[in-house]
Amino acid sequence: MLVRRRVLSTGRNWKPSTLAVHADNDPTSFTHDWDVSPPIGVSTTFERKANSGPDVYSRESCPTRGRCEAVLSALCGGQARLFSSGLSATHAALSALSSDEGKKRRVLISGGYHGTHAVVDNLKSLYEVAPLPEDPSRVAPGDVVWLETPKNPTCELSDVAAYVATGEDVVVDATLAPPPLQNCLDLGARLVVHSSTKSLSGHSDGLSGVVVSSDQRLDQKLKRHRGAVGSVPGSLETWLLLRSLRTLDLRIRRQSTTAVEVARWLGQHPRVSAVHFAAGSDLAKKQMNEAGLVGGTFAIELESENLATSLPTNLALFKDATSLGGCESLAEWRRRYDDEISPRLVRLSVGLEDPKDLIDDLAQALSQ
Numbered sequence: 001m002l003v004r005r006r007v008l009s010t011g012r013n014w015k016p017s018t019l020a021v022h023a024d025n026d027p028t029s030f031t032h033d034w035d036v037s038p039p040i041g042v043s044t045t046f047e048r049k050a051n052s053g054p055d056v057y058s059r060e061s062c063p064t065r066g067r068c069e070a071v072l073s074a075l076c077g078g079q080a081r082l083f084s085s086g087l088s089a090t091h092a093a094l095s096a097l098s099s100d101e102g103k104k105r106r107v108l109i110s111g112g113y114h115g116t117h118a119v120v121d122n123l124k125s126l127y128e129v130a131p132l133p134e135d136p137s138r139v140a141p142g143d144v145v146w147l148e149t150p151k152n153p154t155c156e157l158s159d160v161a162a163y164v165a166t167g168e169d170v171v172v173d174a175t176l177a178p179p180p181l182q183n184c185l186d187l188g189a190r191l192v193v194h195s196s197t198k199s200l201s202g203h204s205d206g207l208s209g210v211v212v213s214s215d216q217r218l219d220q221k222l223k224r225h226r227g228a229v230g231s232v233p234g235s236l237e238t239w240l241l242l243r244s245l246r247t248l249d250l251r252i253r254r255q256s257t258t259a260v261e262v263a264r265w266l267g268q269h270p271r272v273s274a275v276h277f278a279a280g281s282d283l284a285k286k287q288m289n290e291a292g293l294v295g296g297t298f299a300i301e302l303e304s305e306n307l308a309t310s311l312p313t314n315l316a317l318f319k320d321a322t323s324l325g326g327c328e329s330l331a332e333w334r335r336r337y338d339d340e341i342s343p344r345l346v347r348l349s350v351g352l353e354d355p356k357d358l359i360d361d362l363a364q365a366l367s368q
């Protein structure tokens with residue numbers, strides 16, 4: 001028998017770790033009332049009955065996605081919508097912000113994830129593109145400001161509030177530092193985008209993306225866009241993400257503090273010429289968290305290109321693979337994917353292994 005779940009009085013003061021476990025105990029979700037863990041809903045269609053819920057067809061909505069979005073909404077402080085990938089979420093965000101009058105807007109973007117630039121390229125009929133000015137006072141009326149903070153792969157931060165102060169639309173790709181590290185809607189961003197393939201999922205096993213909006217009109221545009229093109233994640237990916245969100249707080253805090261320890265060690269190594277990591281910076285403390293934690297991803301520059309290309313292959317615990325935010329540490333020579341990046345740069349994504357073991361692994365690989 002399927003019954004309506006008990007309504008949990010929403011804990012207004014719950015902290016992120018509690019919300020991650022309980023925010024989907026929502027009266028609109030249907031499940032066996034005795035299930036503690038949510039079932040994987042695979043049905044694409046839902047019977048119309050007197051007591052049936054809001055779900056009709058799964059391109060529009062379905063229970064597992066609804067639960068996952070409820071948790072993401074609670075964690076991100078806005079209305080979250082799930083997409084089939086980070087890039088389809090990016091595409092949806094830009095589509096939702098495009099002009100209603102068919103006039104081209106201008107998107108200001110510099111550096112960051114290379115795939116985002118490919119999406120912008122695909123939206124030439126809606127947007128002109130210009131570099132993001134470092135001085136926010138040079139943002140012009142009508143511009144869309146695209147920030148990625150921390151920025152992939154060099155971990156620089158952008159001052160979100162300074163761009164919000166221009167009064168123009170600010171979108172933040174917050175993939176490298178999900179909640180509880182920062183909440184860019186609170187800082188005034190109109191939309192926040194995540195590749196939930198990365199830290200939100202955290203286990204390198206499901207492709208998906210999220211857009212969180214600050215107002216209902218934008219959310220309706222996102223939903224319409226997603227319904228029109230069908231860019232929804234599959235049932236298994238959605239369920240895996242929901243399952244992963246339960247441990248988000250623990251994972252992110254641990255990965256962030258391990259990264260600080262590993263980066264500090266690398267900063268003293270004679271073959272490492274630079275560490276690009278914003279942990280502990282004034283801006284991190286101002287717009288992220290009081291400890292200045294910024295996530296588990298950062299980059300190092302090595303003494304030579306040769307060392308940068310060989311290091312990922314000589315590591316044992318860090319896998320030589322792209323992506324980030326998973327419980328397995330990864331290292332990659334970023335130039336392989338992005339020719340704007342220094343050939344001496346290696347991006348590291350710190351996982352959930354013991355910090356001492358990761359440092360030992362780096363020590364042996366750097367001695368080769």
Ligand SMILES: *Cc1c(COP(=O)(O)O)cnc(C)c1O
Nearest residue numbers: 085086087113152175195197208
């Ligand atoms: C990986 C990534 C994306 C793209 O996400 P997919 O899920 O791979 O489509 C977007 N932005 C950033 C910062 C990323 O790291």
